[in-house]
Amino acid sequence: MHNICDKIDFILDKIETIEEIISKVKITDALNDEKILRPAVLMHLMQVGESLNAIYRKTPDIVKKYDLEEDEKALIM
Numbered sequence: 001m002h003n004i005c006d007k008i009d010f011i012l013d014k015i016e017t018i019e020e021i022i023s024k025v026k027i028t029d030a031l032n033d034e035k036i037l038r039p040a041v042l043m044h045l046m047q048v049g050e051s052l053n054a055i056y057r058k059t060p061d062i063v064k065k066y067d068l069e070e071d072e073k074a075l076i077m
Helices: 004-024 027-032 037-058 060-065 069-076
Strands: none
Touching: 004 027, 004 037, 027 037, 037 060
């Protein structure tokens, strides 16, 4: 089981990977590439969402304390 700090590091790594992809090509070009770049960007975004969702599930007290329920619902959609 990963702790929250590990999840945050994972999220930051995924964001850095997305930034690396779009530093080489425009984001619109990456999203138009149906074979490689768009699936890569979308997979990293999905992994970020899943990790954030896991953090929210592990920290319901923080979600309530900082009124993050709406943010949590948006991740699930």
